[in-house]
Amino acid sequence: MTAGGGRGAVREDWLLGEVARRAYGRVGGLALLALGQTALVLLLPYALGHALDLLLRGRAAGAWVGACAAVVAAQFVVGATADVLSATTTAKSAADLRRRAVQHVLAAGEPAAATGTGDLVSRMVGNAADTASGPAAAAALPATVAATVGAIVALGLTDLWLAVAFVAGAPLLALLVRRFARVSSDSVARYQDAQGRIAARLVEALGGARTIAAARTEARERARVLTPLPELAAQGRRMWHIQGRATAQAAVLVPLLQILVLAVGGLRLTQGALSVGGLLAATRYASLATGIGVVVGQVGALVRARAAARRVAAVLDVPELPYGTGRLPLAGPGAGAGTLEFQQVTAVRGGETVLHGLNLTVPGGACVAVVGRSGAGKSVLAALAGRLADPDDGIVALDGRPLSELSRDELRDAVAYAFERPVLLGDTLTDALAFGRGPVLPGKVVAAARAARADEFVRLLPDGYDTAPAGAPLSGGEYQRLGLARAFAHPGRLLILDDATSSLDTVTELHVARALLEGQRGRTRLLTTHRAGTAARADLVAWLDSGRLRALAPHGDLWPDPDYRALFAAAPEPAGPAGGARS
Incomplete structure (x- = not known):
């Protein structure tokens, strides 16, 4: 099956979905663990705030303190389990994707990467690993969004005005994440393409190392191999610039939102509408709701995975040679066994017709x-x-049987x-x-x-x-x-x-x-x-x-x-x- 089987879907999205489907059990487990961890994270501020209020009132708070400790321990266990499962899921998905890609390349007959062996290796090693990390990042993203939404809801339950204050500035955070995903996508794709071109030229140079040494053209060949390096560096700097700008904008916006929530919370505290424990919980919920760094990191991982999936899907798009079920006639001692025929065979390579309606019979x-x-x-x-390849037109037959039917x-x-x-x-x-x-x-x-x-x-x-x-x-x-x-x-x-x-x-x-x-x-x-x-x-x-x-x-x-x-x-x-x- 090739990536072209996506039935109208963008091929990289189809491939990411296919990788996720082949590991659906692990990906589903990751999603559940992430949601469970989110629930524990949202529960902890409430438990801490309630325990603090009891202590300030001189009441026994041992049960609530124990509950806080239990929640922290559960967070550690769930988080560690999720980290291990995420790593093993990515590793197994990468191994499976590489296995499929290798099998597909070998079944395609001729070399499947027109851009060269080095670029093909780059796609099947580095890009396959980035693609395999996509499902794990996608499984964690809903929980991250749920943490933000849950924190806003918790703010509203703690005090409605706290939620109103936060929601007033939330659209700016959403626009920041959306812009980061859109701008970084193009840069990541260009960076990976430049990596592939360098790899292709490097493998070519290594294969001809003795020729290069004999001709004393090391400097010229080094320059040829590294020609895409300026673009690689430019795209790398661009990615860091995009991420740095997003981080800087978040560093300004997030504290302002938190200060706004705290200011409203302090005002409600002086009015007697909010307890000290409630203000502590609100502080933590405001921090969770503005967790832009986690969202940006996961969105960045998905952007890299999608760009890598495009390059891997291009390998899987090369059509395999289909085989039939036919058999050759039994070869006897007489003449005629092994007769090879080319009947009006045309072959096109690199946009040029290499064979033109060739008719040839090999006795x-x-x-x-x-x-x-x-x-x-x-x-x-x-x-x-x-x-090893099929003609673009015409028939190649062995002992009267077209090769494509065998x-x-x-x-x-x-x-x-x-x-x-x-x-x-x-x-x-x-x-x-x-x-x-x-x-x-x-x-x-x-x-x-x-x-x-x-x-x-x-x-x-x-x-x-x-x-x-x-x-x-x-x-x-x-x-x-x-x-x-x-x-x-x-x-x-x-x-x-x-x-x-x-x-x-x-x-x-x-x-x-x-x-x-x-x-x-x-x-x-x-x-x-x-x-x-x-x-x-x-x-x-x-x-x-x-x-x-x-x-x-x-x-x-x-x-x-x-x-x-x-x-x-x-x-x-x-x-x-x-x-x-x-x-």
């Missing part, structure tokens, strides 16, 4: 290399081929991927190579590593296949070989390599190409590449030109075309269709 069991200039749509085609398990069991920059997931290299939906026997992991020319360097590591991926000193080419081994280790009728051999040296690439052609027979292989040697060893070459299929033919048939040779920076002509042209 079952064949090895097809996809080539083209940068931006021709090779990686987008590879993503669509295994349904069940998730059926599709993922049929397709294996290897990427240019593989990520190794798992506690050990064995776990990383076996990573997938189904189990992979250790013997098959080793065989796949040998086919990808990874077994030799893995065995040289201190713990061999038990080495933790994060602690393995691996080069870019070694990472690619492990990514290839992971794809080789998993069964399936379609194997997709998205520029997965770009970092391999010529000799290793030759061995891997042989394993790909000979050791993966029976599987359809689709690989994007910039290397003439890789294209030469494939059965067919799909030549993309500005998002369209310019040709589908063997490499040797295309080589005489100067435009085709130019794709590989005028590499020497290979010995033949299956020759070893160098890249």
Whole structure:
């Protein structure tokens, strides 16, 4: 479910409501505890005033003094319980919201945050925590309002003129709170957006730290990362200015209201209409009724939660890939199993059409290399081929079944991927190579590593296949070989390599190409590449030109075309269709 399911409600309000509904028991308990604490707070001034009046009259007041002590003790117990419940509710809601966001991002196919990985992390960590704090603040707000209203009513019950005096200035307090909420909302949203932009640029810089160091562009990159910092600082100062101005205004208004109530109370005391204990109670009720600081704090928390919820909801708004219930026809030993078809496929990325009505058939069991200039749509085609994303128009089908009609398990069991920059997931290299939906026997992991020319360097590591991926000193080419081994280790009728051999040296690439052609027979292989040697060893070459299929033919048939040779920076002509042209 996405935040768009709010049926007309503002998406951030819908998400806050959804978070509250998923923790309705705890939020309801918080609201009851807050109301109970408010009742005790309102009861204490009356009990103190009555005890004081009894003592001034020389009467026994032990029972009322004991009642005051009991109320104070109850306040402590209820307050402590509410604090613990509020903290655990926020923590559990944040964990649940992050879990849902992670699951949604992974189910969405392509990366869900167009603004970058760092911004996505910012939304799913800091903003999720702020969003999760919203229900607890909302649960406490009615009790805070009830304390103010109750204190005004108590003033009226103590003496009607006290309530009249307070109500005369109360509208100014209400206007102060309303203005604070309206003005601070925009500032908080801008502050969080600036934080996200800094996080996105920082993650990019950390990923390219070696490149930055080699180019000696540290100062320029630091300036780029911190470009949003002035806006962040400006919005931070603006938030403090707004809060400071509200506090200063309250610091003037609140004492004036309290002095007004006390003046009226003193006058009523001299007239004999109010007792000393009543004046003590009125003083406390006036303080409760002007509790603007508590209200501003809770309103501020709700403003931050709502602004954060907008950013988290934007992540949840990215549509998930819907799956069907269909199955592929049984794959037999004959030709045709694994036939991949693109039928009038159009794909738009960043507002630009990357693939234009593409028609392409990859024969079952064949090895097809996809080539083209940068931006021709090779990686987008590879993503669509295994349904990491859906086309904007047209159909992608495997063995006659549209990918969108297949069940998730059926599709993922049929397709294996290897990427240019593989990520190794798992506690050990064995776990990383076996990573997938189904189990992979250790013997098959080793065989796949040998086919990808990874077994030799893995065995040289201190713990061999038990080495933790994060602690393995691996080069870019070694990472690619492990990514290839992971794809080789998993069964399936379609194997997709998205520029997965770009970092391999010529000799290793030759061995891997042989394993790909000979050791993966029976599987359809689709690989994007910039290397003439890789294209030469494939059965067919799909030549993309500005998002369209310019040709589908063997490499040797295309080589005489100067435009085709130019794709590989005028590499020497290979010995033949299956020759070893160098890249």
